[in-house]
Amino acid sequence: MARILAVTNQKGGVGKTTTAVNLSACLAEFGQRVLLVDLDPQGNATTGCGIVKREAMPTVYQILIGRATMADSCLSTEFGFDLLPANRELAGAEIDLIDLGQREYRLRDALAGIRGNYDFILMDCPPALNLLTVNGLVAADRVIIPMQCEYYALEGLTDLVATLKKVRAKLNPVLEIEGLLRTMFDARSTLTQQVSRELESHFGEKVYRTIIPRNVRLAEAPSYGKPAIAFDRSSKGAQAYLQLALEILDRHAGKVGAGPVALGAQP
Ligand code: ATP
Ligand code: MG
Numbered sequence: 001m002a003r004i005l006a007v008t009n010q011k012g013g014v015g016k017t018t019t020a021v022n023l024s025a026c027l028a029e030f031g032q033r034v035l036l037v038d039l040d041p042q043g044n045a046t047t048g049c050g051i052v053k054r055e056a057m058p059t060v061y062q063i064l065i066g067r068a069t070m071a072d073s074c075l076s077t078e079f080g081f082d083l084l085p086a087n088r089e090l091a092g093a094e095i096d097l098i099d100l101g102q103r104e105y106r107l108r109d110a111l112a113g114i115r116g117n118y119d120f121i122l123m124d125c126p127p128a129l130n131l132l133t134v135n136g137l138v139a140a141d142r143v144i145i146p147m148q149c150e151y152y153a154l155e156g157l158t159d160l161v162a163t164l165k166k167v168r169a170k171l172n173p174v175l176e177i178e179g180l181l182r183t184m185f186d187a188r189s190t191l192t193q194q195v196s197r198e199l200e201s202h203f204g205e206k207v208y209r210t211i212i213p214r215n216v217r218l219a220e221a222p223s224y225g226k227p228a229i230a231f232d233r234s235s236k237g238a239q240a241y242l243q244l245a246l247e248i249l250d251r252h253a254g255k256v257g258a259g260p261v262a263l264g265a266q267p
Pocket of ligand 2: 016017018040044124125126
């Protein structure tokens with residue numbers, strides 16, 4: 001039965017999509033059956049997997065409004081994992097869902113039927129706390145929070161934790177934080193080091209030991225429609241995501257015990 005993980009942070013440009021695509025590819029590399037769900041109308045995860053987003057059809061949009069089945073919509077990528085694509089049509093979902101019942105539960109219900117086919121289902125959420133993100137958080141068991149270690153990061157994290165608590169109280173009682181991931185890390189910056197230490201002291205073991213460095217190959221890979229391990233496997237970025245996949249597999253195998261973060265933990 002798949003673990004369903006939402007990659008989320010309402011802050012834009014923190015590395016959600018880079019993490020969702022690369023982690024999917026790296027988990028697949030270690031033999032895991034993975035589905036990546038693109039929940040963002042920007043369709044960046046779709047493009048990053050080499051799929052032309054304007055030609056992708058049906059997409060997660062048709063799933064949410066009940067006009068397509070998962071079997072018709074999930075594509076096999078050339079990188080060993082499946083993709084449920086998205087494109088700008090998804091921006092209309094917010095309005096289209098208003099008239100539909102159970103609107104926060106539509107993705108959860110759609111994934112229920114295929115959960116047994118995968119080991120991991122990862123969702124790339126948009127940079128907003130909208131109905132699409134709520135659908136992701138309701139469908140998820142846990143969330144992965146990528147963040148840049150910069151001045152406002154901890155403040156944003158407090159807001160996110162508060163939102164997760166609300167979703168947990170009203171819509172999804174099992175939701176937990178899976179882990180916090182430091183992205184675009186520049187070890188030479190004193191501020192980065194400071195924020196990183198603060199994060200560790202508030203969230204302890206729940207902060208992934210793996211740190212994703214700022215690495216130009218990670219930024220270049222999507223323009224070739226490839227995850228970094230397929231673009232430049234030896235790059236520091238690709239190696240870091242392989243390491244992250246191993247860390248997550250270890251956690252799930254119960255070998256390295258961090259466990260989910262209690263939502264009570266506040267930065
Ligand atoms: P959005 O909120 O718009 O969905 P996001 O959180 O999904 O953004 P990404 O698209 O993954 O963030 O990353 C933002 C930009 O930073 C992209 O151009 C990406 O290629 C680049 N990037 C992400 N991670 C790294 C990294 N570790 N090193 C260098 N560049 C990176
Ligand atoms: Mg994104």
